[in-house]
Amino acid sequence: MIRTVAALKENSVKDNNDMPGHLARRFQQIAVAVFLAEVGDAGFDLTPVQYAALATIKANPGLDQVTLAGLIAYDRTTITGVIDRLVQKGLIERRASPRDRRARELEITDEGRRTLRKITPAVESAQRIMLRGLSAKEGEELMRLLRKAIAAGNELSRAPLRE
Amino acid sequence: MIRTVAALKENSVKDNNDMPGHLARRFQQIAVAVFLAEVGDAGFDLTPVQYAALATIKANPGLDQVTLAGLIAYDRTTITGVIDRLVQKGLIERRASPRDRRARELEITDEGRRTLRKITPAVESAQRIMLRGLSAKEGEELMRLLRKAIAAGNELSRAPLRE
DNA sequence: CAATATTGCTCAGTATACTGACTATCAGTA
DNA sequence: TACTGATAGTCAGTATACTGAGCAATATTG
Numbered sequence: 001m002i003r004t005v006a007a008l009k010e011n012s013v014k015d016n017n018d019m020p021g022h023l024a025r026r027f028q029q030i031a032v033a034v035f036l037a038e039v040g041d042a043g044f045d046l047t048p049v050q051y052a053a054l055a056t057i058k059a060n061p062g063l064d065q066v067t068l069a070g071l072i073a074y075d076r077t078t079i080t081g082v083i084d085r086l087v088q089k090g091l092i093e094r095r096a097s098p099r100d101r102r103a104r105e106l107e108i109t110d111e112g113r114r115t116l117r118k119i120t121p122a123v124e125s126a127q128r129i130m131l132r133g134l135s136a137k138e139g140e141e142l143m144r145l146l147r148k149a150i151a152a153g154n155e156l157s158r159a160p161l162r163e
Numbered sequence: 164m165i166r167t168v169a170a171l172k173e174n175s176v177k178d179n180n181d182m183p184g185h186l187a188r189r190f191q192q193i194a195v196a197v198f199l200a201e202v203g204d205a206g207f208d209l210t211p212v213q214y215a216a217l218a219t220i221k222a223n224p225g226l227d228q229v230t231l232a233g234l235i236a237y238d239r240t241t242i243t244g245v246i247d248r249l250v251q252k253g254l255i256e257r258r259a260s261p262r263d264r265r266a267r268e269l270e271i272t273d274e275g276r277r278t279l280r281k282i283t284p285a286v287e288s289a290q291r292i293m294l295r296g297l298s299a300k301e302g303e304e305l306m307r308l309l310r311k312a313i314a315a316g317n318e319l320s321r322a323p324l325r326e
Numbered sequence: 327c328a329a330t331a332t333t334g335c336t337c338a339g340t341a342t343a344c345t346g347a348c349t350a351t352c353a354g355t356a
Numbered sequence: 357t358a359c360t361g362a363t364a365g366t367c368a369g370t371a372t373a374c375t376g377a378g379c380a381a382t383a384t385t386g
Contacts, residue, residue, distance in 0.1 A: 016219075016235060020290055020302070021194040021211055023309040026236055026324075028191040029343080030313060031184040032372095033320040036344090048184055049372065056179075066334055072179060073189055078373055080336065085371080102334040102381050127183055133315020138308055139183070145297060145305040146186040152296020153193040156200070158374065161189075192373080195342095199374090212342065229364060241343055243366060248341080265351045265364040321344060 027130075035126040042122035044115065045089075049074070051123060053082050054116055057092055057106045064103040070162025078159070091115055190293075198289040205285035207278065208252075212237070214286060216245050217279055220255055220269045227266040233325030241322070254278055 016022040035048045046054070052072045057063065060071070069079045083106065086092045091112035097103040108116070131139040154160045179185040198211045209217070215235045220226065223234070232242040246269065249255045254275035260266040271279070294302040317323045 016215060017310055018306070019215075020293055020306055020309075021191075021198055022215060022235075023306055023313065024187065024191040024194045024293075025211065025342095026313050027309050027316075028184075028187040029236065029322065030316040030320050031187045032343085034316065035184055037319070047371070048188065052179060052182075052185060064334075072185075073192065075373060075375095076335070077337085077375085078371095081371075097334095100334075100382070104335075129319070130183055130187075130316055131312055133312045134308060138311070141304065142308040142312065143181070143183055143186055145301055145308070146183075146190050147180055148301070149294055149296045149305065150186065150189050150193060153190075153197065153293055156292070157193050157196040159192065188372095195373085210341070227364070238343060238345095239365070240345085240367085241341095244341075260364095263352070263364075265349095267365075 031126075031130045034130045035123070038122040038126040038129065039119060042119060044119050044122070046115070046119060049078075049082055050086055051119070053079070054086060054091055054108065054112055057086075058108040058113065058116060061107055062105045064097060064100075064105060066103075067162075068106060069159065073154075073157070073159050073161040075159040086112070194289075194293045197293045198286070201285040201289040201292065202282060205282060207282050207285070209278070209282060212241075212245055213249055214282070216242070217249060217254055217271065217275055220249075221271040221276065221279060224270055225268045227260060227263075227268060229266075230325075231269060232322065236317075236320070236322050236324040238322040249275070 032048055035051075039046055039051070053068060053074070056068055056071050060067070063071075065079050065083065066076055068074075068083075069076050074082070083092065083094060087094050091109060093107045093109055094104050095107070097105045131142070134142060150161075195211055198214075202209055202214070216231060216237070219231055219234050223230070226234075228242050228246065229239055231237075231246075232239045237245070246255065246257060250257050254272060256270045256272055257267050258270070260268045294305070297305060313324075
């Protein structure tokens with residue numbers, strides 16, 4: 001099918017399916033739904049955002065909130081609530097940093113470690129399901145293109161990735 | 164770099180960059196930021212979601228909320244607020260349907276039409292910017308793969324696309 | 327070392343998204 | 357026609373995201 005601006009009806013808007021922004025929203029919507037379904041079926045109550053935060057805290061013990069936000073590209077005002085909920089679920093601990101009294105150090109708890117371990121199969125299953133329409137090669141290509149587009153646009157959002 | 168499960172450190176989680184769900188979130192985040200920046204610079208205050216709704220209402224005069232939601236894959240509980248805001252901005256009108264007293268008919272106003280026309284360059288510019296890291300061919304391929312993955316996962320979210 | 331700038335975090339407000347429940351209405355059928 | 361089920365829309369509650377503002381503490385600099 002021809003999909004160029006010239007081919008569109010006069011006065012008409014580009015079809016949603018030609019808008020990368022719309023496709024991004026739609027794919028993300030499905031990705032979240034699949035994640036929640038798989039994780040929920042496995043008996044856990046954790047969102048994709050909470051999972052990424054938890055996994056990153058485990059991999060970087062004692063990191064502060066801003067660093068965590070940078071590692072997963074969350075806004076610093078968003079991370080506050082995410083951490084609140086992880087603390088409330090007993091999966092992490094938040095305590096004042098001894099070196100910088102502005103900062104809070106984050107640490108995973110044993111319960112958090114246990115949850116992370118048991119939840120992993122469901123998370124991996126979810127990643128497979130959200131790509132189920134694609135061949136393995138296509139899935140890899142999709143991820144490659146997303147990574148490339150994201151790298152080029154990193155600084156355009158308020159919450160860029162910081163290594 | 165080798166990116167297989169077997170190659171990961173024991174006990175470690177997959178890298179975020181290997182998670183299609185994470186990449187989806189990140190790309191969408193950038194897409195929204197770029198859209199708001201371009202549209203804002205052009206002097207308009209419209210979100211991606213509001214834009215898609217407005218464009219779809221224009222293309223389908225008199226449609227009801229559920230049909231609109233289906234055409235752009237929004238949840239029916241989300242569309243209520245989106246429409247509220249479009250009405251409040253004077254871009255659309257919502258009135259009771261004469262045929263079905265449960266339903267509301269949606270119609271674009273002249274102001275909405277004018278806005279849509281003037282905003283289009285900014286919207287198209289935004290779509291280009293969010294793909295600026297990719298060649299034209301890669302951009303097309305990314306959209307193709309997203310469309311394919313979305314088609315296969317359409318029924319997995321609460322708000323599937325309905326033609 | 328005092329003034330200034332920057333940083334870490336939080337908060338209030340707004341806008342998607344979704345869950346689950348509810349009302350009003352409509353459609354199909356016994 | 358009375359009953360049943362489905363549908364259109366809304367609402368309350370929760371969880372991302374972001375804007376913009378603000379406080380406290382640290383870093384920088386004249």
